[in-house]
Amino acid sequence: MTWDWTVFLNDDGGGRTYLQWMFDAWGWTLSVAGASWVVAMLFGALIGTVRTLPNSPWLTRLSNAWVELFRNIPLLVQIFIWYFVIPKIFPALKELSSFVLVVFALGFFTSARIAEQVRAGIQALPRGQRYAGMAMGFTTAQTYRYVILPMAFRIIIPPLTSESMNLLKNSSVAFAVSIAELTMFAMQAQEETSRGIEIYLAVTALYAVSAFAVNRVMAFVEKKVQIPGYVVAGVAGGH
DSSP states (O other), X not given: OOOOGGGGGSBOSSSSBHHHHHHHHHHHHHHHHHHXXXXXXXXXXXXXXXXXXXXXXHHHHHHHHHHHHHHSSOHHHHHHIIIIIHHHHSGGGGGSOHHXXXXXXXXXXXXXXXXXXHHHHHHHSOHHHHHHHHHTTOOHHHHIXXXXXXXXXXXXXXXXXXXXXXXXXXXXGGGGGTOOOHHHHHHHHHHHHOOHHHHHHHHHHHHHHHHHHHHHHHHHHHHHHOOTTOOOOXXXXXX
């Protein structure tokens, strides 16, 4: 068996080299993952917080339904639903690009998992934190904003790191709706060049570098915001 890494310098038939194509695909992978992460964090933080609100049974039930719905349907099925089914039900969504639909699908899927982590982080805090806020005259919203959530998000950074890395890897399913990300590049380039070993090793390396970068960024954030001497055990959804 001989390896030929010069395959990446060959023209792909469209006026660019396979190396250029691969880095373009890497950009799409990072774009899908980054945009989905924003959606997941926004909805996950909101849903996870709502699940812990006192005296709000209906909101709690709705947020629980959100988590169970998006957590228990396979991601690929959700992407197909967003791409093929929802635009049929809501014709206005036909104007949205595949990229936007995949971002919503991946973001909502991940938001259910992040919501569980946020809920666990809040419930892992001593009840005295909530009572302290109330004793200071804070409303429920103020207690969450100034007391509970800043503490909760600090202690769930490790599981959020794992989830962020998972989201990056899950972005590979975007190939199913023709997003030109790394997995689609690997499949098409392998077919065109018959150099599957070189292609897939290079793509694997890019996924590994991306995941490692996410890990290091989150580790840096964790170190900067950690609470000295504060340890909470048993937060669900971690490594």
